[in-house]
Amino acid sequence: MxxxxxxxxxxxxxxxxxxxxxxxxxxxxxxxxxxxxxxxxxxxxxxxxxxxxxxxxxxxxxxxxxxxxxxxxxxxxxxxxxxxxxxxxxxxxxxQWSILSNITSGIILFFSYPFKIGDTIHIHDKDFPVIAEIEDIGAFYISMINKEGELVIYPNNLLLQKGISIINLESKSDSEFTD
Known part of the structure; x- marks a missing residue:
C-alpha cells in the first residue's frame, strides 16, 4: 500500500x-x-x-x-x-477595522521606528494634546506616563495620523512641559 x-x-x-x-x-x-x-x-x-x-x-x-x-x-x-x-x-x-488598523500601524511603527521607549513625545491633537514619556510600545497601542504620573494609553493608528514632536526633557524646564 x-x-x-x-x-x-x-x-x-x-x-x-x-x-x-x-x-x-x-x-x-x-x-x-x-x-x-x-x-x-x-x-x-x-x-x-x-x-x-x-x-x-x-x-x-x-x-x-x-x-x-x-x-x-x-x-x-x-x-x-x-x-x-x-x-x-x-x-x-x-x-473590527480599528483592531486591524492598530495592528497595521504597529507594524509600520516597528519598521519606521520614529520614537523609542523612554522618549518623551508631544502628540499634537487639538482635542486631547498629550505630552508624556513612552513606557511601552505594543501591537495595538503605546503606554505613556504624563507629568502628573497618569498612565495614558494611545492607539497606534492615531499616532500615524497626528503630528508628534520628540522632546528631550533634560533640556526642558517644568514650565515648558505644559501646553
Missing part, C-alpha cells in the same frame, strides 16, 4: 517535502533578518517577536496555498472556499 501511494503521488510527495523545507528555511531567514534589524535599531524584544509572528503567519498561508496547488485541488473548489472565507473575514473586519 505504501509503495502504491508513493508510486501514484511521487511528484506531489517530493514537491511537498521541498515546500516544507522551504517553509523552515524562510521562517529561519525572516526571523534572523527581523532580529538583526531590531538589534541595529534597538527595538524592544516584544515588538520584534510580534513582527516575527506576523511574518510566520504570512509564510504559513503561502505554504498552504502552495500545498493546495501541488496536490491539485480543483480551482473551482478553491475559489468557493476562499470567497466564503473572505466573506466571513470581511464581515468580521468591518466590525
Amino acid at each position: 505504501y509503495n502504491s501511494f508513493f508510486n501514484d503521488f511521487a511528484r506531489e510527495a517530493i514537491a511537498t517535502g521541498i515546500v516544507l523545507i522551504l517553509l523552515v528555511l524562510l521562517r529561519i531567514i525572516t526571523t534572523k533578518l527581523v532580529r538583526r534589524y531590531a538589534r541595529l535599531s534597538q527595538t524592544v524584544e516584544r515588538r520584534t517577536n510580534l513582527v516575527i509572528k506576523y511574518l510566520h503567519l504570512l509564510i504559513n498561508i503561502l505554504l498552504l496555498v502552495a500545498l493546495v496547488i501541488i496536490w491539485g485541488v480543483d480551482a473551482k473548489d478553491i475559489i468557493i472556499a476562499v470567497s466564503s472565507l473572505a466573506t466571513i473575514v470581511g464581515v468580521a473586519m468591518v466590525a
Whole structure:
C-alpha cells in the first residue's frame, strides 16, 4: 500500500517535502533578518517577536496555498472556499477595522521606528494634546506616563495620523512641559 501511494503521488510527495523545507528555511531567514534589524535599531524584544509572528503567519498561508496547488485541488473548489472565507473575514473586519488598523500601524511603527521607549513625545491633537514619556510600545497601542504620573494609553493608528514632536526633557524646564 505504501509503495502504491508513493508510486501514484511521487511528484506531489517530493514537491511537498521541498515546500516544507522551504517553509523552515524562510521562517529561519525572516526571523534572523527581523532580529538583526531590531538589534541595529534597538527595538524592544516584544515588538520584534510580534513582527516575527506576523511574518510566520504570512509564510504559513503561502505554504498552504502552495500545498493546495501541488496536490491539485480543483480551482473551482478553491475559489468557493476562499470567497466564503473572505466573506466571513470581511464581515468580521468591518466590525473590527480599528483592531486591524492598530495592528497595521504597529507594524509600520516597528519598521519606521520614529520614537523609542523612554522618549518623551508631544502628540499634537487639538482635542486631547498629550505630552508624556513612552513606557511601552505594543501591537495595538503605546503606554505613556504624563507629568502628573497618569498612565495614558494611545492607539497606534492615531499616532500615524497626528503630528508628534520628540522632546528631550533634560533640556526642558517644568514650565515648558505644559501646553
